[in-house]
Amino acid sequence: MAQDAVLLAIAATVLLCILSGCSGKPREAASSEERTIVVSDTILSDIITSLLPSGRYRVEAILPPGQCPGHYDVKLTDIEKMKKAVLTVSFRGMSFMEKAGLDDPRQLVIDPEGRNWMVPDSYVKGLTLLAEQLSKHFPEDAVAIARGKEQAIRMVKKRSEALVQKVTGAGLSGKPVIASSMQKEPLEWMGFRVVAEYGRQEAMSTREILRLAEIGRDRGAIMVVDNIQSGPDTGKGIAETLRAPHVVLTNFPSERGYLATLQENVDALLAAVRE
Template structure:
């Protein structure tokens, strides 16, 4: 149904399978409207993998008239990466059940996919540790919480899709973010990003847009590439924030130094004037 599933199927199944993803990667699956091409695709399918948040799926299968299709729920979150490894194994098992003659190939492919994900996750964690993200406070869209939390960021608040946020919710979120000194506001691309953009602008934080579906952004065609991309967006935002904060600190120090200089100059001027007046008085008295 989605590219998080189709990307794993393509990697594990290889040339043994033909894969069609129904929902485009930048679209929220819960709000997707099925098309005639989707009906046709399902009518010819042997296997349908789904996550469980596709309210239109049963109607789509019924409309297609395909009574022989095998329907397998993979389900559950795919962040952090350990959950994605479970996805890979479930995809492997689903393909092996439908095409048992290729089960050894699916096993080997799944192992390589898991190795790639593990290596990418380790690289991300090494970079996160070096950058000190555990000291960085963020506000995060709920669908990205698992990934952001795994990386070690301090999540002070999460928020729902904009259509499910009341004005009171937004005000509470803004107040919390300001009070905590949040550095990043992290959005989820398929859920929309206008709310996060305004919040970041209001509190002076960096706005970051992540994707949780492979292929939504060029260069994110697999899960490993997607989390690497997402991590880079977060790392770059942290560096920008730290740079800006450093510049602000330098500016404040310069202002403090300038204020001190002005005070010293003023004090020196006063002393000079007092001294001049005193000398003038003394000189006047001597003449008398």
């Protein structure tokens, strides 16, 4: 009986050692945990989520999609998230990310090269760029990242071409509009002709509104398009002066994702001219 008790005690000790990792080898459970990547905004979170294998990574965006990057104040909780992340990714010039003061190899800063990444061609370039960078950081998932890139590019090209055809089919290709400078590139991609543009709400004066309205009358602008992150009512006075539709678009993907947001932007423009 005593011998059996000793054997049981030894077996229990060995089992406990295996379960607690006494062998010095990493536990399987630890390797299967999701790794967190923190990014500046929802454009980057959407791209990175589409590239990485599901279930292995969690991607969190700091900036809420409807907020202006220049007006966002980084929080202590944001900094803590970034410190714990296996990788942080941001666009160059995102001041709230720079205020976090992080400077280590786990930080990846992307140069947007003056392009608006809500435009499908720029978004596709972003997919290619980030696929290359992520493969360097996570070489064990390089094959899955390459596969995710090809699949995402096919989907974006197919859906974006259909949206342009939708605008063309509605007879709006080449139609003049006045717009926030942040929406100029997306509108031109859709086929509209931007005859005048303006900046943020704080830079708008009565004199500027009247100047832009005069351009709109001379050029036959059919609508005024605002960017929600720059101020949803910035161009409202111009639209009222012209008695033209006022439309508000977003420059960052909503929670529904990039392609759904792109379609919502197009649909908002089409709905405005039907009214």
